[in-house]
Amino acid sequence: MPKPPSRTNKATSAAKSDSKPPVNSANEDISVEENLATATITVTAIEIPELTEEEQRDRLHLERRVERAFFEAGKALAELRDRRLYRSSHRTFEEYCRDRFGHSRRQSYLLMDAAVIFDNLEQKCDRSDHILPTNEWQVRPLSKLDPDIQPEAWEQAVESANGKVPSHRIVKDVVQRIMERTQVPNTYQIGEVCQILAKDNPELRGKAGCWGIVNHVGEFSCTVKTWDGEYTVGLQHLKSFNYLPAECEQMRQICDRIRRLRKNESLEEAARAVLKHLGEVKRPYLTAFEGELLNFIEKKYLLQG
Structure with a gap:
């Protein structure tokens, strides 16, 4: 029975042909270091031109x-x-x-x-x-x-x-x-009519320029009653209209009338819109026509001013 062909010799001869002398890694590292130490690095200088007078003017x-x-x-x-x-x-x-x-x-x-x-x-x-x-x-x-x-x-x-x-x-x-x-004492008085200065206070958004009645005086703030609520406002966000006491009392009454009307659950949308306008006017008084509108709404809903 014939023997199968032997592969031992082939493998051996292949191994011999692929074999190389061992490399000394230490010697190789030394050689690289020597090359780096003696290498010459060429640096090209780039000249940056100064700005002309025209360029300087353009830049400015x-x-x-x-x-x-x-x-x-x-x-x-x-x-x-x-x-x-x-x-x-x-x-x-x-x-x-x-x-x-x-x-x-x-x-x-x-x-x-x-x-x-x-x-x-x-x-x-x-x-x-x-x-x-x-x-x-x-x-x-x-x-x-x-x-x-x-x-x-x-x-x-x-x-x-x-x-x-x-x-x-x-x-x-x-x-x-x-x-x-420069902090000064709070000189506002209860019942005084003030203008709200919203400035950078997001809590006063929509209230810029609106009027309100001071009903509490703190050390550095006031509580102001407006047509739709009460707001605690820093002194830097208030400006007095310097009204006479009688004029302040008149505006307080108008504020109270608007607030009382708004509590009426049967109030129509048109009437609410009018009251909103009256409460957000950028002045501390009502014109004659605005006063007539307020009177009409009160009579319509059986409220006394």
Whole structure:
């Protein structure tokens, strides 16, 4: 019976042909290190040309445009609102800003407020280097101060930032120190008619410019009664109309009449809309026609004024 072919010789010969002298890894590492130590690295120097006078002017101009971007946006929004240029497509300015720019009501008004502050700083700051805000977030704390004090606060913040544009935190700290230094006693009186200044307080959204009656006086705040509720408001968010006592009493009576009518569950939507208008007027009095409307609603629902 024939034997199967042997594969031993083939495997052996293959192993021999593939075999190589052993490599000394230590010697190889030494050789690489020597090569690296003696290698020559060529560095090509690139000369960066200085800016020409025209380029320097262009750079400064473009930097100013970037810095003033939020200011220009706020100014444009204010003009759109004041001239009612949105009226052909939208019922209210807030709806227009939301649809056209994706802004919330708060965002649009913050930009407009910031533009007013920026303009004030640009006109009144004495610093020769004219360090000005570059975004709305930096100037927002300044809205708590009177316009006459804002430049002083901004210059202090710039100094704290070592001559650079200060951060929101630095400006806020400076504003807090100034407010603590200039804190005055609460001089409001119960029954006084005040205007609500919403500013950057989201809890007062929709109440900007509305009137209210002070019914509690605290150390740093007042509780104000309005046509639709009561609000605890910081002193920086109130402004007195300086009405005579008799005029304050007249407005208190109007406020109470509106609040009493609103409790009537059978009140129609049209009547509620009128009461809402009367409660949100941006002045502490009613016109003769508005007074007649209030009287009519009271007679309709059998209430006495």
